[in-house]
Structures are given as structure tokens and as C-alpha cells.
Amino acid sequence: MSAHTDMSSVLEQLREALSERVDTTDAALDAARADKSGHAASGRPLAVVHAASISDVQATLRIAHASGTPVVTRGAGTGLAGGANAGTGEIALSVRAMDSILEVRADDLLAVVEPGIVNADLNAALFEHGLWWAPDPASREISTVGGNIATGAGGLLCAKYGVVRDAVLALDVVLADGRLVHLGHRSVKGVTGYDLTALMIGSEGTLGVVVGATLKLRRLIPGEVCTLNATFADVRAAAVAAAAVTASGTQPAIMELMDATSLANVHTYLELPPPPPGAAQLTVQTDGPTATAEAEAISAVLQHAGGTVRVATTPEEGELLLRIRRSMHPATEKLGMSLVEDVSVPRSVLPDMFDEIARIEKQYGLVIPTIAHAGDGNLHPNFTFQGDEVPDVIWGAASDLFRSALRLGGTLTGEHGIGVLKRQWLADELGDDQWHLQQQIKAVFDPTGILNPGKVFAR
Amino acid sequence: MSAHTDMSSVLEQLREALSERVDTTDAALDAARADKSGHAASGRPLAVVHAASISDVQATLRIAHASGTPVVTRGAGTGLAGGANAGTGEIALSVRAMDSILEVRADDLLAVVEPGIVNADLNAALFEHGLWWAPDPASREISTVGGNIATGAGGLLCAKYGVVRDAVLALDVVLADGRLVHLGHRSVKGVTGYDLTALMIGSEGTLGVVVGATLKLRRLIPGEVCTLNATFADVRAAAVAAAAVTASGTQPAIMELMDATSLANVHTYLELPPPPPGAAQLTVQTDGPTATAEAEAISAVLQHAGGTVRVATTPEEGELLLRIRRSMHPATEKLGMSLVEDVSVPRSVLPDMFDEIARIEKQYGLVIPTIAHAGDGNLHPNFTFQGDEVPDVIWGAASDLFRSALRLGGTLTGEHGIGVLKRQWLADELGDDQWHLQQQIKAVFDPTGILNPGKVFAR
Numbered sequence: 001m002s003a004h005t006d007m008s009s010v011l012e013q014l015r016e017a018l019s020e021r022v023d024t025t026d027a028a029l030d031a032a033r034a035d036k037s038g039h040a041a042s043g044r045p046l047a048v049v050h051a052a053s054i055s056d057v058q059a060t061l062r063i064a065h066a067s068g069t070p071v072v073t074r075g076a077g078t079g080l081a082g083g084a085n086a087g088t089g090e091i092a093l094s095v096r097a098m099d100s101i102l103e104v105r106a107d108d109l110l111a112v113v114e115p116g117i118v119n120a121d122l123n124a125a126l127f128e129h130g131l132w133w134a135p136d137p138a139s140r141e142i143s144t145v146g147g148n149i150a151t152g153a154g155g156l157l158c159a160k161y162g163v164v165r166d167a168v169l170a171l172d173v174v175l176a177d178g179r180l181v182h183l184g185h186r187s188v189k190g191v192t193g194y195d196l197t198a199l200m201i202g203s204e205g206t207l208g209v210v211v212g213a214t215l216k217l218r219r220l221i222p223g224e225v226c227t228l229n230a231t232f233a234d235v236r237a238a239a240v241a242a243a244a245v246t247a248s249g250t251q252p253a254i255m256e257l258m259d260a261t262s263l264a265n266v267h268t269y270l271e272l273p274p275p276p277p278g279a280a281q282l283t284v285q286t287d288g289p290t291a292t293a294e295a296e297a298i299s300a301v302l303q304h305a306g307g308t309v310r311v312a313t314t315p316e317e318g319e320l321l322l323r324i325r326r327s328m329h330p331a332t333e334k335l336g337m338s339l340v341e342d343v344s345v346p347r348s349v350l351p352d353m354f355d356e357i358a359r360i361e362k363q364y365g366l367v368i369p370t371i372a373h374a375g376d377g378n379l380h381p382n383f384t385f386q387g388d389e390v391p392d393v394i395w396g397a398a399s400d401l402f403r404s405a406l407r408l409g410g411t412l413t414g415e416h417g418i419g420v421l422k423r424q425w426l427a428d429e430l431g432d433d434q435w436h437l438q439q440q441i442k443a444v445f446d447p448t449g450i451l452n453p454g455k456v457f458a459r
Numbered sequence: 460m461s462a463h464t465d466m467s468s469v470l471e472q473l474r475e476a477l478s479e480r481v482d483t484t485d486a487a488l489d490a491a492r493a494d495k496s497g498h499a500a501s502g503r504p505l506a507v508v509h510a511a512s513i514s515d516v517q518a519t520l521r522i523a524h525a526s527g528t529p530v531v532t533r534g535a536g537t538g539l540a541g542g543a544n545a546g547t548g549e550i551a552l553s554v555r556a557m558d559s560i561l562e563v564r565a566d567d568l569l570a571v572v573e574p575g576i577v578n579a580d581l582n583a584a585l586f587e588h589g590l591w592w593a594p595d596p597a598s599r600e601i602s603t604v605g606g607n608i609a610t611g612a613g614g615l616l617c618a619k620y621g622v623v624r625d626a627v628l629a630l631d632v633v634l635a636d637g638r639l640v641h642l643g644h645r646s647v648k649g650v651t652g653y654d655l656t657a658l659m660i661g662s663e664g665t666l667g668v669v670v671g672a673t674l675k676l677r678r679l680i681p682g683e684v685c686t687l688n689a690t691f692a693d694v695r696a697a698a699v700a701a702a703a704v705t706a707s708g709t710q711p712a713i714m715e716l717m718d719a720t721s722l723a724n725v726h727t728y729l730e731l732p733p734p735p736p737g738a739a740q741l742t743v744q745t746d747g748p749t750a751t752a753e754a755e756a757i758s759a760v761l762q763h764a765g766g767t768v769r770v771a772t773t774p775e776e777g778e779l780l781l782r783i784r785r786s787m788h789p790a791t792e793k794l795g796m797s798l799v800e801d802v803s804v805p806r807s808v809l810p811d812m813f814d815e816i817a818r819i820e821k822q823y824g825l826v827i828p829t830i831a832h833a834g835d836g837n838l839h840p841n842f843t844f845q846g847d848e849v850p851d852v853i854w855g856a857a858s859d860l861f862r863s864a865l866r867l868g869g870t871l872t873g874e875h876g877i878g879v880l881k882r883q884w885l886a887d888e889l890g891d892d893q894w895h896l897q898q899q900i901k902a903v904f905d906p907t908g909i910l911n912p913g914k915v916f917a918r
Contacts, residue, residue, distance in 0.1 A: 059833040107706035107807040130708070152650035159647055165654060166625050181893045187803040188618055188835035189873035191611035192888050193659040193915070195624060202650040219708055247566035249589065249678055290748045315745030348566040376647035414648035429651050438653050440903040444896060447586045454581050454654070 002162045007046055007089060010067045013048055014091070017059040023048040024056070032072075032092035035079040036139075037198065038337050038390070039421060043088030052097050054172070054180060060093050061209065064177035070453050072206040075116060075144035079151060080340050081419025083204040083455050093209065095146055102212070104129055105142030109217045110169060115146025115210050129264070131217045134161040137415065138329065145282040146210050154415030156254045159347075159375040160247070163415075165201045172212030173200060177257045183289040186214055197451060199441070204417050207445040221288050225253075226295035226317030227371075229283045230307030232277065235259040235358075235370075239351040241305035242374035243347035245284070246347045248301050253286040255375035256325045259354070262332070262369040262382075264323055269331035274379035282307065282374060283325045285318070328371050330381050339383040339390050341398060343405035344414030347377040355379055364397040380412035418456045426456065466505055466548060469526045469615070469698070473506055473550070476518040482507040491531075491551035494538040495598075495848070497796045498880060502547030506529070511556050513631070513670045515640060519552050520668065521637035521916070530911050532664040534575060534603035538610060539799050540878025540913050544661040552668065554605055563588055568627060568676045574605025574669045584611050590676045593620035596874065597788065605669050610890045611661030613874030615713045618806075618834040620677070622874075624660045631661060631671030635905040645673055663876050664911040666904040678749050684712075685754035686777030688742045689766030690734065691736060694718040694817075694829075697739035698810040700764035701833035704743070705806045709753045713744040713785045716835035718813070718889060721791070721828040721841075723784055725901035740764065744777070756810050791841050797844040798849050798880075800857060802864035803873030806836040815863035816840055825855040837873035858884065877915045885915065 001071055014022045016237065020359050023029075028048040033075050034040035044071070051057045053348035064071045072086035074094045086092035098114035101122065105111070106129050113122060119140040120132070126132050136155035137147050143153065146324060149171070152164050170184030184190070200207055201234045232238040258266070258281045261437065275281070286294040312318035332338050345353045357379075361368050372379040381401060383394045402412050412422050412429050427435040439457055443449075473481045482488075487507040493499035512900070531545035533553045534828055537907045545551035557573035560581065564570070565588050570580060578599040579590070585591050594607050595614035596883045602612065608630070611623050629643030641658035643649070691697040697716050704714060717725070717740045726733050734740070741761065745753040758768045773779035791797050804812045809831065817839075822828050831838040840860060842853045861871050861884045871881055871888050886894040898916055902908075 105807065107702065107804075108706075108805045110805075151874065152654075154648045154650075156873050162621075162625065163648055165657065171639065175892070177891050181890060181896070183893065184837075185803070185870045186805045186868045186869055187837070187873065188806070189613045189622055189803045189832075189837045190870040191613075192871045193873060193885060193893070194662055194900060195611075195657045195660060196893065198654045199859055200626065201654060207653075219710075232506075246568075251678075257662070262893065289558055314650065343733045344644070346567045346569075346645045347563075350501045371650075378646070378648045405838060409645045411646055411649040412651045414646065415650060417650055418652065426652060431640065433634070434652070434655065434917065437634075437640070437655070437885070437903060441653060442901040444903060 005053055009070050010063060011047055013063045014049060014060065016125050017063060018049055018056060018283065021050045021052060021056060023050060027376045031077065032073040032074060032086045033086050035077050035082060037080045037082045037419070037421060038339060039082040039085065039087040041087030044091040045090045048092040048094055050094050050097050054174065056177040057093065057095065057174045057209050058180065058210050060091060061176060062175055064091055065177040065448065066451050068448060068450060070450050072452050073209050073231045076118065076142055078139045078143040078147065079419060080342070080416040080420045081263055083151065083185030083417050083452070085420065094207065095211065096144065098211065104131070106131060108186070109216045111217055113145055113213055113215060115144060115147050115213060119143055119145055119148060122170045124242035126217065127220070130220050132220055133215050134167050135164045145213060148208055149201055149213060150204055151417040152415065156256065156333070157372055158373070160371055161253050165198050165441055167216045168197060168201060168213060168281035169216050170199050170214035171197050171210050173208040174211050174449065175208050176451050182297070183384065184214065195349045200410055202417065204419060204456055206456055207430065207440055217248050220308055222286065222290050223289045225285060225287045225318065227285045227321050228295060228299060230302040230309045231278050232307050235279050235280040235354050236351055237306055239354045239374070242282055243348055243350050244305050245298055245301050246375065246387050252284045252375050253287045253296060254283070256283045257372040257374040258325060258328065258368045258372060261367055262328050262371050265331040265335065265369060266327045269334060270324065270327055270344070283321055287326055325371070332369060332384065335384045336386045337384065339394060339398065341381045341383065341401060342378070342416040343401060344378040345405055345408045345410030349408045350374060350377055352408055353379060353405065353410070360397050360400050364393055366397055368393070403428070420455055423458050462601055466714045467762050469522060469528050470506055470838050472522045473508060473519065476522060477515055480509045480511060480515060482509060484784060490536065491533060494536050494541060494543050496539045496541045496878070497798060498541040498544065500544040500546030502823055504545035504549045504551040506551055507551040508884030509553050509556050514634065516552065516554065516633045516668050516670050517637040517639065519550060520635060523550055523632055523638040524907065527907060527909060529909050531911050532668050534606035535577065537602040537606065538878060539801070539875040540880045542610065542911070543875050544879065547620055554604065554668070559733060560584055560784050565888055568808060570673055570674045570676055572604055572674060574603060574672060574828065576604050578602055578607055581664045586679070587827055589679050591672050591729055593626050593678055594623045599755060602645055604672060608669055609663055610671060610793050611874065611878040613832070613837060615702045615832055617832065619710050622625065624657050626675045627656060627660060627672060628675050628721055629673035630656050630669050633670050634665040634667050635910050637906065643673065661876065663878060663915055665901055665915055666910065668690060670720065682746065682779065683746045683750050684744060684746045685750045686744045686780050687758060687768055687770040687771070688740055688780045689761040690740050691702065691766050691770045694739040694813050695735050695764055695810055697741050698813045699743055699832065702807055704757055704760050705834065707756065709756050711743045711797050711834050712746045713742070713755060714829055715742045716831040716833040717784060717787065719827045720826055721830050724790040724794065724828060725786045727784055728793060729783065742780055744781065748782050751873070784830070791828060793844065794843045795845045796843065798853060798857065800840045800842065800860060801837070801872045801875040802869055803837040804864055804867045804869030808867045809833060809836055811867055812864065812869070816860070819859050823852055825853070862887070879914055882917050886900065
């Protein structure tokens, strides 16, 4: 908040420009403090603006820019790094109500959408056209396309179908001072100037507000889907088997790993008979015209690696096998609060990363239920705890986890982003020179520092 | 060149640091003035530095930075926009000799390479591992991976297999002052900080010098390849047929269009019987496990659209059909100098873009032989002329062409870049606000303006 204005004046200006779109109810202000990370901002924002149009977003940013008021852009609030949490003196700018599909072009394989549309709602609409948008974060039923873009959200299908930056052609962005720019292009190819579309993806509300997105679509592929799982004596055996699958030349659409603790938790949650003690599981799905042949090849690799393989013989049975994996999150929630981590490593070192997790469990006296998108090397170790605040021992263990991932050639975050929770490790991965370059790029887009301050870069 | 030093001192410093890697022979200096665009810098560079290592690149940039000497990075000099042309007072920094493959990982589907390796040489080496790197510019036999990255080079396979930015995981970059930074990651997923890897792709030597690249590879897919062509009464009919194929739900690996003038030129060049007057041609190739079925479906679409279809029955015949398309460039070279243009439009408006070209031919009294990567909407209209300089009438027609592409929702350049030849139209596409943002990003990386000055942004 700059000196030349005060909060009541900002609120007055917002109300004058945006009338009933400005929400200062207790419920709205409290909701805007938090996301799904378990972390919340320490105070309440000044107001929540429920933008319904590009001009609402522009009006909000013009007022914020003139008054030096911080702006935290939010979608559905399903983030896992605290990146959209708004606190004292900040405007929470929600684009959740901007949820229209503006255009679908089956011939050009693109759709133009507003940022607030929920991923699953978009895909339900695209299904009618024989199309889909590939990014499929586990949160797809509740997270928005704008949020997926802001975090660079991943999901289960990335090894075969790519990440968010492979699936966005163009973005309409409102800059910090309220100007609207159009980045990218509608054509398959385009190399005019720097790729600011890619720069915006994963920028977590620090460079501008995405108010429109031109998405690159895929056609729904005819052909069956095959689902199977394989149970192993321990998590290392499962990780070795997963690496063997990726090295074998087959390409599963989905390959998910659950360690023993996760698997046992889910069995309890779903009231299934308990798995063998220590057992870990891989769940694999193949799709497309060679789904059956690929599933057979993968079964052979998994058996050779010591797995007990169960191939689903009906779509219903396939759905049941996947439901075990999908129940991980609700099952873990029963255990208390969770810090869901998100390191990503080259696929070949997945077994080594699980060795590191075992070491960290022993060293810090913790149990760390872990699932992995094993097809792409992205792990989600879950640190569970009681109470509101992450205990120091868990931050110590998480810090050790991050450094282990970096040592193995990996990265701090595969798909959740930095937000507030990982900013202290950012420079460890980027190096000081790159960290400073990135901060200067931030300053180009946001010279007065009003866009999501304290996120990503603060340390 | 800044005031505090002079050229002879810079040359002396370069020789002291890099001895025989500094080349001031007439042949080297003249070669560094030009690329394959037909355009050359007006003077000769100060020297050509043949870097053999990262430290050679760093040493060159440290001297350039301290003395304020411009640096123009070059690979094989096959660019088509003048982006790597070095002139008076500039250091031409060649990374062509840095051509090693440092690592190939079939299990992680990645390779780490130096920038000077030729695309086709890399792919020949990867073939031994059952792998390939998808970017396949028509120049692949002569262009380097570093140049492909610097320009965001495309090629024939982009609709099915993606563009360069989909195929690069990480880059090692020497900054303007000689510092080395590592951008990106080795894992499939990674969203730590801003995506500077994508920012560097297509930046045409204006942000830093790529000295290493971690490439995302694909496995060679088992299965046959089917090739066919279809002849149409005129180019509009061929373009309508191409749009019908992309709208039909099939996915050709290659779909190339040749207009009547191109086709007739190539038939003359290859000493084939002349095609019917006015006839245009599509050449299609399908691959992968469903290649045959897709080729049959595409044949039906093309016949329905009025095409006379010829399906290759042997690999040799398929190769012959593709050779007609591949001979376009040498056939055009026989006609004199060429300005090869590169607009890209959404696939559905390909027929409209050909209508615009027909209008421009009539309006300016020109013949504009045009080929198109019809599967992705990227057109290469060729403006042929005699003499060394592009005549004004051709620039007038090209300008009209660019504006037509933008009106149709397209872009100035699909895969060649801006270089010097298109910089005057850059702001027309980006808009002034984005143009200024991009210039400021350039200034973050290159505060003293020594990296390829006058390229991309000058107007």
C-alpha cells in the first residue's frame, strides 16, 4: 500500500467502478486467504472482486496500479503451494465467474475460453465435438483452466500427451496497469518475437492476469483402453519396474505408483481387504489403436520385474483399479493435515528417489506416504501432521527431499508451482544468476510490484 | 563499439584469449556476412571466432562485454531472415565446431548436445538407439540444432509431432557478460520459476548464446509409412482439400501443397512430363500403427474433394512422390534470387490465404510460386528476382502478404524468424505494448545491447 492513498479509498474506488462485484463478506474474505495447501495468509484481504469480464479485470488493475495496492488473482482456489492466497491489504481478484467457452474449432483443433472455466466442464463440452484438452491435473473436477495455466499444472497423462505449455497457443493478458495484450497465435506454428505465452504459463499471477486462452486441442482417439495393476514386494521393486516400462519402448497413457503406506491407507478407506505388508502397486492404462498390444507388452515387463499382474477384463474393473489410485487424496485427508510435495526427477532415477525418501523417513522419524506419476518421474510425498502449522521437523525433511531431487537431476516442483511454500528453495535450483534474471523479468511486467507480491521470489 | 576501446584492441584481446580460433581471412569474414536469405550485411565483421568450447564462448563474450563490441552468433548460416548476418564492427561467434553429442538416454528419452551439431547428423546417431528428435526443418541436412533452437525452426511434421519448443527440455546459455546459466530441467515435468527455456527458443541470438541443449526425444515408431499424392485443377481446390483432411479427424505426418508454378518448375527441373496447366498437388504421408487405414481415409477425402489420387505401392515410389516436393528449393534457385516468405495461418483459412496470394500476384504483376506445409497452415510464397537486392515492388507485395496473413488470424513467420528482413512488421503483429515489453526483456538479458543488435526489434 503506497503512502498516497489508503485502504478505505481503494475500497470506495472499487465499489464505484465495480459495484456489486466487490465482495467484503466475512465468508468471501476468509475463503480468499487459503487454497488446498493447508496454508493460509495471515490476514484477510481488503476485498474480493468477482470479475465477470475483461473490463472488470482492467478496472480492478487500474485502481490497484494507481493506488499501489497488491492484487492476488484466484480461480477455484485449489492450488497446493499457497500461490493464490490473499492477505492483509491485498485485493483478491477472482476470475472464477469468467467461465465461458467463446469458440470451439474442430477443424483448427483449438478452443478459446475464459480463465474461470473448470477443466472437467471444458472437457465435457469438448467431448460433444470429439475433442479434448490434454492437461488433466488430479484436481480437474474442481480446478480452472486459468489456474492450470498459472501453475503449469500437470497430471497423469503428461508423458504421453504433454504438459500445459504444449497445449496453449495464445493468451490474452491484462498487465499490471490495466492494459490488455494478446500473446501467441492461432496457428500451429508461429515464431514472431519472444514466446511470452510460454513465459506466462506457470508464472503464478506474478506477471499479469490471464483473461482468455486459446487452447490447442486433440481429437478423441478411437480405440479401446486397457487397465492393469501390478503388486510388488516393496516400493523400490515397483519403482524399478516403472523405470523398466519407460525404458522398454512402450508408452503407457497412465502409470501411477503407490507406496505401501498409501496403498494400505486407501484399502482401509475403501474397506478393501488389506494388501500384503509392505506391498506397493503400479496402475497402468494404455490407450489408442495399439492399447491391447501395449498392455500385453507392459504386463510382461512388470511380471519379469517381479510384479503380480492383474489385467482388467471389463471397463468397470479397469475403473475400479484406477479408483484405488484416485482415492489416495481423500484417504490421506482422514489422517490429518497434509503437506503434499511435488518433486520431479528423470524417470530412470525414480528408484533412487524412493531410496532417498526411505532415508529421510528414517532420519527424521517420519512416515511419508508417497504416490508418483511414475510414467513421468513426478512424486508426491505426503507429510501428514496434526494442527494448523507445518511442524519444523517436516520442513526439515521437506528441505532434505528437495535437495535430494536436485542432486538427482530433478526439480523442486513438477506441477504445483512455487507459491509461498517453496520460495526459500527457488534459488537453490535456479542459481543466483538465473534467480536475478527472473526477478528482473518480473519487474518488466510489474514495475511497481503489485502482482502477487511475496509469492515465488521472496526469500 | 564504445568509446573506451577500438577495434584493433578488441581483435588483439580476442587473439590473446583464443589464438588460432580467431579467423580474419577474407573467406571467413565474407561468409559470415550472409545466410541463405539472399541478404548480406553491408560490411564485414571484425573477426570470426570459431568457438570449440563453452569457455571459448565465455571468453569471447567477456571481451565483447568489456569493450561494447556487438556479437552475432552463427551456426551453419542456413537462416532465411538474415538473423545471423554479421557486419562492420561485429564479432561473428560461430558455434558450428561445438558439434558433440554429450549424452543419449533412451530410458529418459533425452539427449544432451552441443549447439553446432547438424540436425541430420544428430538424427543419424539417434537412429542407432531407436530414437529421433522430431524437429525436421527442410534444411535438416545442413542446419544445426542450435540454429533450429535460435529460430524456432519448424518443418514438415509439426502438426503431428510438434514444434521446437515442444522438443527442448533445458538449455545452457552464456549471457551477454560471459556468465553461464542452466535453464530448464531434465524431467518430463518442471515448473520451477519462469520458463526461460521457452523464452530462449526463437530469440535469434538476442538474449544469449546457447552452448548446450537437453532435447526431448521420441522413439522410432514401428509400423509402415504410406505416401500418396493428389492432383487438383487449381491451387484453391488443393487448399480446400487440405483443410478437409485436417477437419476429417485423420492426422497425416506430412501434408505438403505445391501450387501450379512450383509444380511446373519442379517438373522441368526433374525432367518429368509437364503437369496439366494450372494443376496443383498435395503430397501426403501417414505413419505409425494406423498408417494404412489413415492413408485410405485421406485418399477418400481427397477424391471427394476432386483430386486425382496416386498411392505409392512401394517405398521407392513413395520416395519419388516426396522428391517432387523436396526439389522445390533447388528448382526455384534456377529462376534467380528468391525471397522465401513464411506466413502461417489457422488451417481452416488456407484457401483464403491462397486467394490473397492470387490477388497480390495480380495487383503487383508478380508470379509467386508457393508451397505450403498444408497440414499446419504454414505457407512459403517465393518472390523471385534478378540482381542482389530485393526490388521495392516485391517488398510492397510481401508487406501486403504479411498484412493479409495477420487479418486471417495468422502470423508473420511460422518457422524462419524475424531477423532483419521482417523487423519492420514486428510491431504490426505484436502491438506496441507487447513490442515494448519484449524490448525490455531483451534489455534484462543484454543491458548494453551487444547481442545481435539491429535484429528482430529495430524498426
